[in-house]
Amino acid sequence: MALIVQKFGGTSVGDTQKIINAAKRIVAAKRKGSEIVVVVSAMGKTTDQLIHMAKEITKIPSSREMDMLVSTGEQISAALLAMAIHELGEGAISLTGAQVGITTDSIHTKARILDICPTKISEELNLGKIVIVTGFQGVNLKNDITTLGRGGSDTTAVAIAAALKADLCEIYTDVDGVYTADPRIVKNAKKLNEITHEEMLELASLGAKVLHARSVEFANKYDVPLCVRSSFNNSEGTYIVKEANVMEHPVIRGITTDKSEAKITLIKVPDTPGIAAKLFNKLAEYNVNIDMIIQNVSEQGHTDISFTMHRAEMPRLKNILDELLKTVNAKRYSINENIAKLSVVGIGMRSHSGVAAQMFSSLAKANVNISMISTSEIKISCVINGKDSDKATQVLHEEFQLDKLS
Amino acid sequence: MALIVQKFGGTSVGDTQKIINAAKRIVAAKRKGSEIVVVVSAMGKTTDQLIHMAKEITKIPSSREMDMLVSTGEQISAALLAMAIHELGEGAISLTGAQVGITTDSIHTKARILDICPTKISEELNLGKIVIVTGFQGVNLKNDITTLGRGGSDTTAVAIAAALKADLCEIYTDVDGVYTADPRIVKNAKKLNEITHEEMLELASLGAKVLHARSVEFANKYDVPLCVRSSFNNSEGTYIVKEANVMEHPVIRGITTDKSEAKITLIKVPDTPGIAAKLFNKLAEYNVNIDMIIQNVSEQGHTDISFTMHRAEMPRLKNILDELLKTVNAKRYSINENIAKLSVVGIGMRSHSGVAAQMFSSLAKANVNISMISTSEIKISCVINGKDSDKATQVLHEEFQLDKLS
Numbered sequence: 118m119a120l121i122v123q124k125f126g127g128t129s130v131g132d133t134q135k136i137i138n139a140a141k142r143i144v145a146a147k148r149k150g151s152e153i154v155v156v157v158s159a160m161g162k163t164t165d166q167l168i169h170m171a172k173e174i175t176k177i178p179s180s181r182e183m184d185m186l187v188s189t190g191e192q193i194s195a196a197l198l199a200m201a202i203h204e205l206g207e208g209a210i211s212l213t214g215a216q217v218g219i220t221t222d223s224i225h226t227k228a229r230i231l232d233i234c235p236t237k238i239s240e241e242l243n244l245g246k247i248v249i250v251t252g253f254q255g256v257n258l259k260n261d262i263t264t265l266g267r268g269g270s271d272t273t274a275v276a277i278a279a280a281l282k283a284d285l286c287e288i289y290t291d292v293d294g295v296y297t298a299d300p301r302i303v304k305n306a307k308k309l310n311e312i313t314h315e316e317m318l319e320l321a322s323l324g325a326k327v328l329h330a331r332s333v334e335f336a337n338k339y340d341v342p343l344c345v346r347s348s349f350n351n352s353e354g355t356y357i358v359k360e361a362n363v364m365e366h367p368v369i370r371g372i373t374t375d376k377s378e379a380k381i382t383l384i385k386v387p388d389t390p391g392i393a394a395k396l397f398n399k400l401a402e403y404n405v406n407i408d409m410i411i412q413n414v415s416e417q418g419h420t421d422i423s424f425t426m427h428r429a430e431m432p433r434l435k436n437i438l439d440e441l442l443k444t445v446n447a448k449r450y451s452i453n454e455n456i457a458k459l460s461v462v463g464i465g466m467r468s469h470s471g472v473a474a475q476m477f478s479s480l481a482k483a484n485v486n487i488s489m490i491s492t493s494e495i496k497i498s499c500v501i502n503g504k505d506s507d508k509a510t511q512v513l514h515e516e517f518q519l520d521k522l523s
Numbered sequence: 524m525a526l527i528v529q530k531f532g533g534t535s536v537g538d539t540q541k542i543i544n545a546a547k548r549i550v551a552a553k554r555k556g557s558e559i560v561v562v563v564s565a566m567g568k569t570t571d572q573l574i575h576m577a578k579e580i581t582k583i584p585s586s587r588e589m590d591m592l593v594s595t596g597e598q599i600s601a602a603l604l605a606m607a608i609h610e611l612g613e614g615a616i617s618l619t620g621a622q623v624g625i626t627t628d629s630i631h632t633k634a635r636i637l638d639i640c641p642t643k644i645s646e647e648l649n650l651g652k653i654v655i656v657t658g659f660q661g662v663n664l665k666n667d668i669t670t671l672g673r674g675g676s677d678t679t680a681v682a683i684a685a686a687l688k689a690d691l692c693e694i695y696t697d698v699d700g701v702y703t704a705d706p707r708i709v710k711n712a713k714k715l716n717e718i719t720h721e722e723m724l725e726l727a728s729l730g731a732k733v734l735h736a737r738s739v740e741f742a743n744k745y746d747v748p749l750c751v752r753s754s755f756n757n758s759e760g761t762y763i764v765k766e767a768n769v770m771e772h773p774v775i776r777g778i779t780t781d782k783s784e785a786k787i788t789l790i791k792v793p794d795t796p797g798i799a800a801k802l803f804n805k806l807a808e809y810n811v812n813i814d815m816i817i818q819n820v821s822e823q824g825h826t827d828i829s830f831t832m833h834r835a836e837m838p839r840l841k842n843i844l845d846e847l848l849k850t851v852n853a854k855r856y857s858i859n860e861n862i863a864k865l866s867v868v869g870i871g872m873r874s875h876s877g878v879a880a881q882m883f884s885s886l887a888k889a890n891v892n893i894s895m896i897s898t899s900e901i902k903i904s905c906v907i908n909g910k911d912s913d914k915a916t917q918v919l920h921e922e923f924q925l926d927k928l929s
Contacts, residue, residue, distance in 0.1 A: 133576055133579040134579075136580065137580060170603055174542065174606045174607045174610060178606045179609055182605045182609070182617060185601065185605070185617050185619075186598075186602035186603065188598075189599050192592075192594075192595050193573065193592060193595050195591065196577075196589070196592035197576060197577065197588075197592065199585065199588045200580045200585060200592075201581070204581040211591050213591075213668075215621070216667075262619075
């Protein structure tokens with residue numbers, strides 16, 4: 118009997134009617150003869166509502182208590198989904214991360230899974246039940262509730278699939294699969310049937326919200342067969358596969374447009390050895406996640422250091438800005454919250470040179486200014502002005518002929 | 524150092540501003556030099572909203588999943604309260620029933636506490652923290668979340684006070700204390716400074732919503748000093764004391780008016796031995812809690828059996844009504860959902876005869892018809908027509924001169 122892990126995201130369980138629809142899909146899969154484990158996110162806006170209440174009480178909520186608070190969202194949807202499955206005549210049981218034995222480290226609000234004990238899930242599966250697990254959460258070794266950060270339910274699903282050696286992990290969401298670009302920006306964006314783990318990883322970490330990056334790492338590491346598909350239709354979705362399984366390698370597979378970041382520049386930093394290390398150690402100490410980093414050429418013994426980070430990290434950063442300035446002896450800082458990060462991704466880049474040149478000259482022709490660049494083996498990212506981002510995405514989609522892919 | 528357990532009910536933490544107010548009260552008590560454990564209910568309407576969602580999905584939700592669902596309400600308010608206390612500069616930690624080690628039996632939605640392990644709470648108190656515990660919930664031996672039924676947070680508070688040998692358990696609610704009658708019905712109802720456990724127990728079980736009955740039993744059994752007071756002012760409240768501590772015994776201490784019940788009559792039941800036992804065994808089997816029972820005088824080998832129950836139990840009862848009729852061979856049934864139960868309570872009754880006669884003749888003079896009667900050592904209850912209940916309450920309050928009490 119096949120064992121399938123199905124993950125339903127927040128929009129797929131957004132209200133009681135959608136929960137009933139998800140239940141129908143789950144029960145249909147079970148009646149086709151599979152064992153089913155479901156991982157569920159919080160209903161639509163629940164998490165945001167909970168965070169809003171916390172903000173009414175305090176500007177900087179304790180992260181332990183935030184986890185206690187927001188973890189209730191998945192518990193609610195899991196219980197309701199179990200009821201909806203019962204109503205359709207199948208056995209089902211909802212379990213929290215703690216009850217399943219999902220152990221994490223203690224970095225509240227962005228914990229990492231250390232271990233999953235599959236015993237409880239297996240016991241309930243053996244009783245013929247559909248097992249529903251709250252996504253996004255676990256407990257640390259002190260038995261405090263932890264959460265894995267936004268999108269962490271994907272990671273829960275893949276980690277459970279790995280622990281149970283599942284035959285497939287299906288991520289149900291509100292889009293049909295992975296596209297060559299955001300279809301709201303690029304009209305002729307194409308859905309991809311397959312994409313490699315590495316490409317998906319780059320896309321995910323770049324803000325293509327289809328899959329959480331850590332879930333892709335996990336899937337790659339533990340060989341979990343993974344696919345992304347819509348919970349609102351029966352279209353096939355996109356399979357995330359090993360590189361070896363990909364028949365042909367187009368140079369570029371997709372473009373992402375990320376408007377969620379902000380850029381901080383520390384101005385007139387003395388250019389002494391170890392100064393950058395000091396800075397980023399301090400940021401790490403306060404659990405501020407940064408993304409791109411750029412250091413200008415030194416002038417008269419001083420330099421500027423810029424970095425980008427998710428805007429959600431800004432309140433935490435602002436609290437320690439004065440300390441940061443002191444740490445590196447910077448004169449002052451500037452913040453730009455109106456930027457966009459454009460990235461092109463494809464494992465084909467490895468064997469094709471000149472992709473960066475093609476990208477930059479194409480943007481230059483369209484009068485788009487680039488303020489930061491970062492590259493990896495299979496990705497090139499540019500930070501540009503926020504207002505140019507849609508135009509630039511369309512220009513690159515055309516330049517790399519992504520409408521010809523499938 | 525005194526150890527105080529403070530319980531805040533749903534109206535006392537009804538929104539974020541009320542949570543902040545509760546936090547101020549808690550912090551003030553802590554800064555007066557006490558160790559504080561707080562037990563908290565769900566915010567105002569949260570539980571009802573959760574139940575409403577469940578009802579949208581299924582008419583008869585699984586009680587295990589209901590517990591999974593509604594237990595989130597207290598987790599939310601506990602986390603928010605911890606944040607509000609942090610904001611005031613004191614250490615605080617929120618803990619679920621599971622984390623505290625509140626073990627219950629497995630009767631979901633109305634579980635009973637088997638044991639509380641005070642270790643975790645004591646550890647956190649020793650660190651100087653205010654410890655916030657989710658009321659109303661625990662886990663059974665299988666680690667499934669259970670709830671204690673409506674009002675169960677009172678029981679949690681008293682049970683924790685007992686386990687910790689606390690010096691006082693304060694129940695904060697939206698009324699000043701225990702009154703001789705509902706002040707909304709009787710204008711000159713008086714607040715009582717003291718009431719005995721037994722009287723409070725009768726009042727609680729009769730629907731005076733100030734305290735949950737089981738919490739009073741617990742307080743009596745484990746000698747927990749208990750008081751009820753308002754979270755919205757500084758009035759002294761009502762202390763629930765041992766009978767021995769009461770200086771004088773007025774005959775009647777209070778009147779309750781309960782409009783939450785319904786009456787079911789099974790008509791033309793063959794009057795054979797054991798028939799009532801059969802009936803009530805069947806009700807118990809389906810966990811239907813009944814209150815008053817009356818069996819008419821037999822006529823030609825047939826009798827009628829009436830009983831009352833909380834209207835919330837009606838959906839469950841209606842599901843098994845056909846089975847009930849068959850079980851006792853009744854001809855048919857009738858349901859009256861428009862009744863009121865009036866009760867007078869007082870330990871003084873023990874040494875005063877004629878209270879029942881005085882009550883009945885007073886009601887008769889006011890043209891109030893009595894359809895069922897039940898008595899205990901310190902209580903007399905009458906079921907009357909719903910429309911007469913306010914008038915009857917006023918009449919009895921005057922008859923027993925309750926406005927003279929304090």
